[in-house]
Amino acid sequence: MMDSTLSTDTPAEGTQPSEPSSIPALVEMRGIWKHFPGVIANHGIDLDLRNGEVHALLGENGAGKSTLMNILSGMYQPDAGVIRINGEVVNFRSPAQAIAARIGMVHQHFRLVEMLTAAENIHLGWEETPLLVNPKILAKRTKELCNRYGLHVEPNAKIWQLSTGEQQRVEILRVLSRGALVLILDEPTSVLTPGEAEELFGVARALAASGRSVVIITHKLDEVLAVSDRVTVLRGGRIVASRLTKECNRHLLANLLIGQEFVSRLHRVERQPGKPVLEVHALNALSDRGLLALQDLDLTIREGEILGIAGVAGNGQSELAQVLNGLRPVIKGTILVDSVDLVHSSPTSFVKAGVGHIPENRTSMGLVGELSVTDNAILREYKRAPVARGLRIDSREASRFASALVERSSVSVPNMKTQVRHLSGGNQQRLLAGRETHVASRLLIAVHPTQGLDVGATEEVRRVLMEHRNNGSAILLISEDLDEILLISDRIAVMYNGRIAGEFDTVDSDRELIGLLMGGGSISKEGA
Amino acid sequence: MITHTVIPSGRTWHFRRRVDVPIWIRIMIRLLAVILALVLVGIVLKLGGFAPLTLGRKALQQTLGTAYGLQQAVILATPLILTGLAVAVGMRMRLWNIGADGQLYLGAFAATAVALHVKGPAPVMLSLMFIAGAIGGMLWILIPALLRAYWNLNEIITTLLLNFVAVRLITYYAIGPWRDTTAAILSSTRRLPYELPMIGNSYLHIGIFIPIIVAVLLTLAIQNTRWGYEVRVIGGSRSVAEFAGIPVLRQILVVMLLSGALAGLSGIIEVAGTTHRLSGTLSNSYGYMGIVVAALANGSPFGVLVAGFLLAVLLNAGIVLQTSGLSVNAMVAINGVILIFAAVGEIAAQYHLVRKASDSPGEAGNQGQEHVEDEQV
Numbered sequence: 001m002m003d004s005t006l007s008t009d010t011p012a013e014g015t016q017p018s019e020p021s022s023i024p025a026l027v028e029m030r031g032i033w034k035h036f037p038g039v040i041a042n043h044g045i046d047l048d049l050r051n052g053e054v055h056a057l058l059g060e061n062g063a064g065k066s067t068l069m070n071i072l073s074g075m076y077q078p079d080a081g082v083i084r085i086n087g088e089v090v091n092f093r094s095p096a097q098a099i100a101a102r103i104g105m106v107h108q109h110f111r112l113v114e115m116l117t118a119a120e121n122i123h124l125g126w127e128e129t130p131l132l133v134n135p136k137i138l139a140k141r142t143k144e145l146c147n148r149y150g151l152h153v154e155p156n157a158k159i160w161q162l163s164t165g166e167q168q169r170v171e172i173l174r175v176l177s178r179g180a181l182v183l184i185l186d187e188p189t190s191v192l193t194p195g196e197a198e199e200l201f202g203v204a205r206a207l208a209a210s211g212r213s214v215v216i217i218t219h220k221l222d223e224v225l226a227v228s229d230r231v232t233v234l235r236g237g238r239i240v241a242s243r244l245t246k247e248c249n250r251h252l253l254a255n256l257l258i259g260q261e262f263v264s265r266l267h268r269v270e271r272q273p274g275k276p277v278l279e280v281h282a283l284n285a286l287s288d289r290g291l292l293a294l295q296d297l298d299l300t301i302r303e304g305e306i307l308g309i310a311g312v313a314g315n316g317q318s319e320l321a322q323v324l325n326g327l328r329p330v331i332k333g334t335i336l337v338d339s340v341d342l343v344h345s346s347p348t349s350f351v352k353a354g355v356g357h358i359p360e361n362r363t364s365m366g367l368v369g370e371l372s373v374t375d376n377a378i379l380r381e382y383k384r385a386p387v388a389r390g391l392r393i394d395s396r397e398a399s400r401f402a403s404a405l406v407e408r409s410s411v412s413v414p415n416m417k418t419q420v421r422h423l424s425g426g427n428q429q430r431l432l433a434g435r436e437t438h439v440a441s442r443l444l445i446a447v448h449p450t451q452g453l454d455v456g457a458t459e460e461v462r463r464v465l466m467e468h469r470n471n472g473s474a475i476l477l478i479s480e481d482l483d484e485i486l487l488i489s490d491r492i493a494v495m496y497n498g499r500i501a502g503e504f505d506t507v508d509s510d511r512e513l514i515g516l517l518m519g520g521g522s523i524s525k526e527g528a
Numbered sequence: 529m530i531t532h533t534v535i536p537s538g539r540t541w542h543f544r545r546r547v548d549v550p551i552w553i554r555i556m557i558r559l560l561a562v563i564l565a566l567v568l569v570g571i572v573l574k575l576g577g578f579a580p581l582t583l584g585r586k587a588l589q590q591t592l593g594t595a596y597g598l599q600q601a602v603i604l605a606t607p608l609i610l611t612g613l614a615v616a617v618g619m620r621m622r623l624w625n626i627g628a629d630g631q632l633y634l635g636a637f638a639a640t641a642v643a644l645h646v647k648g649p650a651p652v653m654l655s656l657m658f659i660a661g662a663i664g665g666m667l668w669i670l671i672p673a674l675l676r677a678y679w680n681l682n683e684i685i686t687t688l689l690l691n692f693v694a695v696r697l698i699t700y701y702a703i704g705p706w707r708d709t710t711a712a713i714l715s716s717t718r719r720l721p722y723e724l725p726m727i728g729n730s731y732l733h734i735g736i737f738i739p740i741i742v743a744v745l746l747t748l749a750i751q752n753t754r755w756g757y758e759v760r761v762i763g764g765s766r767s768v769a770e771f772a773g774i775p776v777l778r779q780i781l782v783v784m785l786l787s788g789a790l791a792g793l794s795g796i797i798e799v800a801g802t803t804h805r806l807s808g809t810l811s812n813s814y815g816y817m818g819i820v821v822a823a824l825a826n827g828s829p830f831g832v833l834v835a836g837f838l839l840a841v842l843l844n845a846g847i848v849l850q851t852s853g854l855s856v857n858a859m860v861a862i863n864g865v866i867l868i869f870a871a872v873g874e875i876a877a878q879y880h881l882v883r884k885a886s887d888s889p890g891e892a893g894n895q896g897q898e899h900v901e902d903e904q905v
Contacts, residue, residue, distance in 0.1 A: 325771075326773070327771065346773050347771065347772065347773030348773035351773070357771070359771060364765065364767055364768075365765075365768060365771045366768065366771065367765075367768065368764030368765045369764065369765070370764045371760060371761065375757070375761075378757075379768070379772050380772065382757050383754060391753050391754055392753055392754070393752055393753060393754055393757055395751075395752060
């Protein structure tokens with residue numbers, strides 16, 4: 001039952017916390033198993049949560065952190081294992097039952113009704129909401145909650161009017177108002193500015209100090225060190241270590257998090273970068289909200305080079321990727337691909353110039369879920385011979401092209417007519433990456449290419465990118481995962497507020513400096 | 529170090545979406561739905577003092593059991609299928625043309641205008657009338673199409689509202705400028721000088737082949753052309769279409785105009801093949817029935833052929849039953865019940881009932897299986 005493909009080459013730790021505490025655990029999870037078709041998300045996990053502590057669950061995307069917490073909060077039922085709360089075995093069949101047992105979770109993607117006010121959202125589906133309400137009563141009750149927990153929100157503001165940080169406070173208040181003793185925060189800082197993140201950490205510590213147990217799911221090392229009392233590291237669905245945070249440093253955590261075996265499998269051919277493929281000068285573009293998202297941005301990428309863009313989400317990375325594929329209008333500036341200016345060109349012209357794009361969100365931008373594997377495979381080919389024959393599409397050539405693509409990119413599909421939405425995330429991404437690298441003879445733009453993938457699929461996608469670079473293409477890698485950028489980039493550029501705040505060769509890069517630039521230089525990093 | 533305490537699984541039934549549904553199961557489930565509806569209707573009729581079996585036999589006999597009944601069904605099916613195809617082609621891009629009724633009227637209107645005001649040999653004139661019919665339908669949807677494509681204005685409202693305008697406009701011409709003055713009671717135009725040739729000495733005109741031809745052409749176009757591919761991608765995901773540089777707005781315009789043209793064709797066939805006179809009652813809500821047909825067929829052109837014919841049989845059976853003492857209202861109710869059951873059957877065919885068993889981790893070993901159920905995110 002225990003397969004051992006994922007060897008624990010890092011110092012293997014018992015799954016018990018290294019420092020047994022005299023306080024009995026509030027929550028005990030024992031031997032939790034959970035599998036999804038094609039992937040085992042949790043391999044017999046043991047976890048203790050105590051009153052008064054902030055517990056960080058650290059792991060890469062797909063390590064099984066969110067699955068474990070979704071089990072604790074009643075979203076999923078485990079295949080095997082027991083959960084005890086204050087020593088009593090519980091068996092949640094729904095989130096409502098977990099909430100009744102005083103366990104609450106704030107999901108990464110908020111579950112708020114945009115058109116309702118903060119107060120209405122907090123009171124929605126709450127047993128203690130009075131039978132007769134009006135905005136005044138709700139506002140008053142919300143104010144009281146704000147004061148009790150020290151979290152301020154404007155009760156009568158509609159959710160869509162609030163910043164993401166404020167929306168998160170509404171979510172936290174909603175969970176706390178139900179009397180949560182265990183508060184689970186799933187990747188809470190992924191949507192926050194550095195300032196808001198600091199504020200959130202203060203709230204988390206205060207809640208722990210009041211006797212609650214706070215769990216923070218994260219893949220960021222700094223957050224673990226900044227806020228937690230204890231840290232449990234997961235990799236490939238197993239617990240690698242569980243320690244007191246004060247015994248850890250960044251280096252140790254990074255080793256536990258990534259594991260050695262994955263680094264070595266990426267084969268980087270040493271080569272001199274060739275001539276410039278992409279040259280961007282003084283580029284300006286607006287965001288969807290009409291604000292300046294790119295401000296006089298300059299970039300150059302050469303043949304056989306991966307340029308990694310690091311930065312906190314929302315500093316213009318998405319807009320940059322869209323502009324470089326003709327999906328977003330340019331206000332001014334130049335985009336030269338092989339010395340040809342492609343400003344104001346259509347997405348089709350970028351494809352013709354040999355630019356491919358693995359978009360930010362594969363299911364909403366890159367693939368059509370209800371169409372077949374073949375139909376999705378030919379999205380970039382359907383206008384070109386041999387797939388196109390005049391106005392017709394040659395279905396035999398189409399399936400030949402698609403089969404070759406599926407083969408080459410090792411996508412596992414039951415048959416070519418299967419709807420893409422029935423494929424696992426990893427297979428979807430391999431299909432998408434294969435299709436776009438085929439187009440990207442000159443330049444590939446990859447945005448969060450491994451987000452949400454399990455370890456194996458992540459490794460596979462990174463290998464594809466590296467191979468593509470080794471074959472002489474230029475790659476622009478945009479990722480929120482700094483470790484990923486450090487792992488595969490040749491050069492790193494830090495983006496802040498629509499500009500490149502600094503550029504380094506990866507070998508000379510200094511993590512702290514990158515972190516500093518990512519935060520606009522305004523926050524000082526804690527030393528490791 | 530791992531304690532295995534298997535939590536007893538709850539023995540509850542769950543609906544689970546089928547990944548691949550064999551065609552015979554789909555047909556069986558739909559048949560079952562209609563049979564259930566008929567049983568329900570039968571019980572109600574029985575309670576009301578009627579003899580459901582006798583009535584049913586009579587209805588079946590007179591609609592499907594005689595050549596005359598079958599021909600009547602085909603004649604009625606023709607406009608239902610064409611408006612059904614008009615709605616179905618929009619559905620491929622998640623556009624809802626609720627205005628097929630109005631476009632049908634305008635198609636008939638344009639064809640009538642040509643027939644009444646131009647003279648020429650019959651084949652030429654009929655061809656001109658077909659072209660005019662298609663253009664009439666297209667013009668009637670042009671404004672909703674432009675508003676939808678370039679200002680994102682909901683096409684459901686605009687196309688629907690134009691139906692009412694169309695009926696008034698045609699009624700005005702039928703009782704006003706174009707009225708047949710030789711027969712004072714009629715509120716319609718005079719008999720058109722050109723009509724569709726009949727097939728042998730049957731009641732059928734050659735217009736009945738148009739829906740079949742259109743269904744075949746549409747299927748080929750959607751499955752095997754670059755245009756059809758773009759339509760399918762846009763229908764699947766507009767953002768992916770934009771990502772791939774597909775001209776989404778232009779395709780919205782094209783598909784809506786095509787939809788209007790098909791509805792317009794049903795208008796010309798109706799006026800030149802069946803009624804021979806234009807009046808404000810030309811369409812018996814065919815455009816609205818087309819929505820039902822397209823929805824039952826789930827947007828598939830061949831499905832529209834089948835659903836349109838079956839709906840025509842159902843409507844004719846209703847007429848037969850009315851002669852046996854059932855009221856019009858009862859007929860509408862019976863048809864409604866059958867259509868609701870058919871629609872539920874359509875959805876039910878995509879699911880199957882499973883007893884949810886908790887999977888043990890040991891079974892997870894078969895890595896080859898990488899299907900992901902819809903509920904897994």
